[in-house]
Amino acid sequence: MSKSGYQTRRSAVHLLDKVMGDGRLMSDVIQAGALQKLDPADRARAQRLATETLRSLERADRLLQKHLKKTPAMTVQNVLRLATVELCQGGAAHGVINDAVEIVSKGKRTAGMKGLVNAVLRKVADKGQEDWDKLRVPRLPKWLRKPLAQAYCNEVMLEIEAAHFAGAPLDLTAKGDAAALAEAVGGRLLPSGSVRLQDAGQVTALPGFTQGQWWVQDAAAALPAKVLKAQPGEKVLDLCAAPGGKTMQIAAAGAHVTAVDDNPARMERLRENLKRVQLQAKVVVGDVMAQEGQYDAILLDAPCSATGTIRRHPDLPFAKDGSEFGDLIGMQEVFLDHAIGLLKPGGRLVFCTCSLLPDEGEVQVEEAVARWADITVDRDAVLIDGVDPAWITEEGGLRLRPDYWAAQGGMDGFYMAMLRKGA
């Protein structure tokens, strides 16, 4: 940690307070300027520290329980959690403990706890690392574990949780030749055509970034556009498009793509992304439900619980409680019906969500097919390079889970299906 370690750790504690206390997603807190005062390297470190702490939160709490008679106030608790995770992952005790004590002593309401923080962390530094590895892999909170265990089974849940704990590598999608990109960045070419880097370091410093030769996109998130297989000259609608990972894939295939999303800030990122990779799309900041016209192909990446991305975003299970999932499921159904209405006869539509919940995937497709007499599921369309036929579901969609490709570093949870409209 640099000289600015104190500021970095204090900012990481602030992120934890916002997630655990206010139920805010870390990305929203950061976008609102929480790390603005830090330089880019410390900003990345603060985010990494908070992310690691959330990923290991259950372990930290179990270890700390032994040394605490009662639970301290949230900020003190988060200081202890952050320091415990650092200490147990090999952080230098002197710096970690000093900064933790300083953070607590500078707060009016927490200053009285500095003796306790110092004493507890010294004990953790003594023997914590030894105990750490004996602790179980952190589990998801009950509100989320229950529906997922029902959808899969307890054994699979343990594998999914192991994948969450392992975190995620960095995957890139090549604008052109993926094998050449793998060689240029020293990555591994995955069976689906994405390029994977285990320890990427600073993304913008990787070869080909400035030249726009690739973009960051999880291997699972890259599959819906591969399933859609846009053709040169086709008229394609990308609904819920920002920040544009799938738009860029469709544009790179040579199709005329219209990208729609109602979030202006995210659409600004889409524009910047398109500019960097020198690809064209018609950009529409607007509501899905306001779209009109007829398209050869549509990709609908509907807003969802994002429960497939927990290995990258371990804040999600703590910031959320599932109360908004019902609304999201309702919205997906309405968006899907509207999108089907925009398909030309004989057209095709990929519906996808980065969710692990069948209600946001398999069930949506089953119900859409029941509502629309001229819509069928094309099960062969999802059997593309890298896809194991065992991942294809009863209704003909593709279910991806974080524990798949475990030996290669896993993948995000995702669901997708190709729907075809009768000619």
Ligand SMILES: C[S@@+](CC[C@H](N)C(=O)[O-])C[C@H]1O[C@@H](n2cnc3c(N)ncnc32)[C@H](O)[C@@H]1O
């Ligand atoms: C899963 S993200 C899309 C990711 C994107 N397809 C990609 O590959 O980069 C879902 C998107 O839906 C957008 N969204 C939510 N409600 C919307 C609406 N009513 N109309 C248009 N876009 C909406 C959100 O702004 C968000 O960007």
